[in-house]
Amino acid sequence: MDITAARRREKRKQRPISAALALLALLALLALLAPLSAPAAEGATAYAEHCASCHGAERLGGMGPALLPGNLKRLKRDEAAAVIRRGRAASQMPGFGEMLDDARVAALVEFIYTPLDYTPEWSAEHIRATRRIINDASELVTAPAYGADPLNLFVVVELGDHHATILDGDRFEPIHRMKTHFALHGGPKFSPDGRFVYFASRDGWISKFDLWGLEYVAEVRAGINTRNLAVSGDGRVVAVANYLPHTLVLLDARDLSLREVIPVTDGAGRTSRVSAVYGAPPRHSFVAALKDIPEIWELPVDGDGGSGPVTPRRIVLDDYLDDFFFTPDYRHVMGAARNARNGQVVDLKRGVKVSDLGLDGLPHLGSGITWTLDGRRVMATPHLRKGEVTVIDTATWETVGTIETQGPGFFMRSHENSPYAWVDVFFGPHRDAVHVIDKQTLEIVETLRPAPGKTAAHVEFDRDGRHALLSIWDPAGAVVVYDARTLEEVKRLPMNKPSGKYNVYNKITLSEGTSH
Ligand code: DHE
Numbered sequence: 001m002d003i004t005a006a007r008r009r010e011k012r013k014q015r016p017i018s019a020a021l022a023l024l025a026l027l028a029l030l031a032l033l034a035p036l037s038a039p040a041a042e043g044a045t046a047y048a049e050h051c052a053s054c055h056g057a058e059r060l061g062g063m064g065p066a067l068l069p070g071n072l073k074r075l076k077r078d079e080a081a082a083v084i085r086r087g088r089a090a091s092q093m094p095g096f097g098e099m100l101d102d103a104r105v106a107a108l109v110e111f112i113y114t115p116l117d118y119t120p121e122w123s124a125e126h127i128r129a130t131r132r133i134i135n136d137a138s139e140l141v142t143a144p145a146y147g148a149d150p151l152n153l154f155v156v157v158e159l160g161d162h163h164a165t166i167l168d169g170d171r172f173e174p175i176h177r178m179k180t181h182f183a184l185h186g187g188p189k190f191s192p193d194g195r196f197v198y199f200a201s202r203d204g205w206i207s208k209f210d211l212w213g214l215e216y217v218a219e220v221r222a223g224i225n226t227r228n229l230a231v232s233g234d235g236r237v238v239a240v241a242n243y244l245p246h247t248l249v250l251l252d253a254r255d256l257s258l259r260e261v262i263p264v265t266d267g268a269g270r271t272s273r274v275s276a277v278y279g280a281p282p283r284h285s286f287v288a289a290l291k292d293i294p295e296i297w298e299l300p301v302d303g304d305g306g307s308g309p310v311t312p313r314r315i316v317l318d319d320y321l322d323d324f325f326f327t328p329d330y331r332h333v334m335g336a337a338r339n340a341r342n343g344q345v346v347d348l349k350r351g352v353k354v355s356d357l358g359l360d361g362l363p364h365l366g367s368g369i370t371w372t373l374d375g376r377r378v379m380a381t382p383h384l385r386k387g388e389v390t391v392i393d394t395a396t397w398e399t400v401g402t403i404e405t406q407g408p409g410f411f412m413r414s415h416e417n418s419p420y421a422w423v424d425v426f427f428g429p430h431r432d433a434v435h436v437i438d439k440q441t442l443e444i445v446e447t448l449r450p451a452p453g454k455t456a457a458h459v460e461f462d463r464d465g466r467h468a469l470l471s472i473w474d475p476a477g478a479v480v481v482y483d484a485r486t487l488e489e490v491k492r493l494p495m496n497k498p499s500g501k502y503n504v505y506n507k508i509t510l511s512e513g514t515s516h
Helices: 003-013 019-032 038-050 077-086 102-112 124-130 504-508
Strands: 153-158 163-168 173-179 196-200 205-210 215-221 225-231 237-244 247-252 258-263 274-280 285-290 295-299 313-316 323-326 332-336 343-347 352-357 369-373 376-382 388-393 399-404 420-424 434-438 444-448 456-461 467-472 477-483 489-495 498-503
Touching: 038 102, 077 102, 124 215, 124 258, 153 504, 196 225, 205 225, 225 274, 237 285, 247 274, 247 295, 274 323, 285 323, 285 332, 332 352, 376 399, 376 420, 420 456, 434 456, 456 498, 467 498, 477 498, 498 504
Parallel strands: none
Antiparallel strands: 153 163, 153 498, 163 173, 196 205, 205 215, 225 237, 237 247, 237 274, 247 258, 274 285, 285 295, 295 313, 323 332, 332 343, 343 352, 369 376, 376 388, 388 399, 420 434, 434 444, 456 467, 467 477, 477 489
């Protein structure tokens, strides 16, 4: 190893772990860097003041994405300035227009498009060094440590203080609450038998939790900025999609030990962030969409293989995919780029694009659901930029219905046993509203406002579809339990900014009404 690399490595090892300390260190460093030009210094100072707490002191990402030229390739500078001024729809990014004048915004843009003076690295070696066995497999309990139905538990992520609550899905009583890593994002994923749940945090930590013994099993940091994780259909492999570095990471699901780091590259020097990765159980594979290379990758890691290096199957597309959805048979991927005018359908068997989709409102396809309407299988998705839900026939790919809502929505849910689909109005003045839609008439039959003025979002049903649980996204928030037939409130459980709720049974049976 050369001395510079060793020094860099040492420097990285010494990185302060707390954002506050890192911020102080950065400010001190700025004071010493006399040669910085005035605008560059101004940008760095503005960054330390306003951005570092979410995007990381070194711009490597945290709650927010990494702000490095490579990650901003698809964002023009004037668009970046607009995001700084006005915030970003469909994310936690607020606007700073009232705090920063035009010169400071310009300096900030300059700063975030300036390359780092080192290449952030998160190699196999770094990953291995972070792995920690918290409870050895031999010490885990042999039966659930409580009386509740282990398959009707809900895992509720509470973003307010970075905790998760395990909820008895019959009595709606919390049975356990534990600390999580900072800023979990994406759906936690379950082992196929529902015993274990895996969490991913935005800053790359993957944790495995035993839902019988109610204790963590292991954890590992698989990336610097992570999108999500997936578990293979046979439960043996965990795949992690990273923004930074540009990798897919495969872990052994038993103890989170590293199996493989797969660099995401087109083979011609271009690398890419991974938009998301999902398990495709009937295909015995993982499927990943890429953000900077217009390709879908399929990783055949299921079955008893997967112990050797994985060769991704690459499907070349004519546009990027930021978000996607599988048809129930996992034959087709319905995907869209955030800035696209249309979505696209890819046939995974043939490896080709087969249709365009009429989706132009920034669809949040990851939260789409399906049901049967007039004998045909339809999928429905809310949009992050438009107050409507689009309903698409999954045989013809035609839009069969558009339901106008009171504003753009984030999450949509239903259940095989429920006649209704629920969609939130996450953005705008009606963000406290949730619509209940009749799945056959496509009419809104009820608009609920469980806590006027507070964001109401993300529904999940219990295992038999009799109750629907809804989050009030507020530090003094709650999970509100509704009778899914009468739409009457049954119970309200105080929680600290609860975000997603995940029912074990619905997830492991791949219910048509929830995300997988
Ligand atoms: Fe999410 C799931 C992408 C912003 C809360 N979000 C997902 C998934 C993707 C995604 C690809 C599916 C992963 C999975 O289930 O494995 N989210 C994005 C974005 O690109 C976006 C718009 C910008 C970003 O900042 O990354 C974004 N998401 C947010 C938020 O601002 C939310 C509301 C708050 C937060 O936690 O940051 C948010 N996203 C969620 C939740 C899920 C999710 C709760 C899981 C939904 C589920 O039920 O499965």
